[in-house]
Amino acid sequence: MKTKFIGVAAFLVGSIMSFQSFATPETDFDAYVQGLKQEAKEKGISESTINSAFKNVQFKPKAVVADNNQPEKKLTLDEYIPRAVPKWKIQQAKRLYHEYFDDLKRIGDAYGVQPRFIVALWGVESNFGRFTGNYNVVEALSTLAFDGRREALFRKQTMAALQIIDEGHISADNMKGSWAGAMGQAQFMPTSFLHYAADGNGDGKKDIWTTKEDVFASTANYLKTEGWDDKYTWGRQIHVPAGINPELQGRDEEKGKYLQEWSKIGITSLDGSPLPVLKEDIKAWLIMPDDEIGRSYLVYNNYNVLMHWNRSYYFAIAVSTLADRIVQD
Known part of the structure; x- marks a missing residue:
């Protein structure tokens, strides 16, 4: 009887602890966000940006789950490449390459990057702008910083996202991206945006969400800055x-x-x-x-540059394969 009573007590204590661990993240998150706001203010972010960026921000468990989720099965390249570069994507890449060739050539010549690699990165990263993520970027980054597994990284990205809004490149409401905060058709993290985003159409903004010329120029600027040489292939x-x-x-x-x-x-x-x-x-x-x-x-070294973009052999080979297929009959 005593054993049974202790078991029930332990169960009740465990239930209370489980309930507390489930119930408190939102409260703790609100306090954490106050700290982010204070840091942003100290870094010179305007009050209006801070208020708009953190308006209605909530803890997003799905972002944490995605960050911790790792694929159980590793595909071989023979399995991966047909999935990453299917025939329909090659056909779309060829069509878009010709459709936007004038802009691609102008930007490619300016930065010294072959247009086919700009299109290939566009295709692999976001399916030519179709899949860019629908997370509120500040909300997702704040959640991942609060989670703590990689707090320094995501806290830095949160501050960079606020700077982008503060500079007027995009509004807080329109800053959408992946669960990890990768943004727009180029899927740049906020710090990458600040380093590499470029104005491709001369309107004074760097819009990687809706302006294709800016997507192309930002991609080309990244590659060139990291050491791309258009005399060679990958x-x-x-x-x-x-x-x-x-x-x-x-x-x-x-x-x-x-x-x-x-x-x-x-x-x-x-x-x-x-x-x-x-x-x-x-x-x-x-x-x-x-x-x-x-x-x-x-x-070659250009492949090493692609590895700076994404440190995955498979990713870099997928981009390279698609770039080759764009100019093949």
Whole structure:
């Protein structure tokens, strides 16, 4: 009987604790937001921006769940690429490439970035502006900062989002993005917006939500700033000899070799033909994202720039694949 009573008591205590942990986040969140407001004020954000940005802001559990959710199954590149770059997306990319070519060429020439890579990033990031997220960016970022798992990161992003509003690029109500705060058709985080967003149509604003010229210019500015060189492409899929030393792969600076050095190791083009002999040899890195059993690539520095944008081998290969398919018959 005593054991049963203790069990019931423990159950009641546990229930109360569970209820408290469920019930208090909103109250604690409100207090946390007051701290964000104070920090923003100290950083020189105007009172009107602070009031509009935090008006009706609430704790968003879905953003926290998404931040903690990790895919259980890792796809291989052979599985991932057809999903990330399906035939219908290639067809749309080709159509939009030609539809907006005049603006793309003007912006590409100004920044030194091939237009096909601008379109490819546009397509992979937001399906050409169709899927940009419908979260209130300040609300999502405040929630993730409050959650605490990566507080410093998301608190910094929250302050950057407020600065963007304060500078007049977009209103608080219209600043929409993903659960993580990635914004607009380019899916820039707020700090990336402040560093790389560009005015592509000369209207004095940097609008990556609705103005395609600004999306194109911001994308091109990011790539150029991070070291893009339009004299070269991104890399190539290749064939590696059986038993190749796995220590050769990787993007560390010391692992880069010129194409003819890779040829001497036994690496060939995918169809077995020799690697091209260029007038000016180019440095490349061997990557095998799925190890020896999967696809292998020699990638150039432009690929490394794409990895600055998103530190995923799969993402960078998807963008590169789509860019290639845009100009292929």
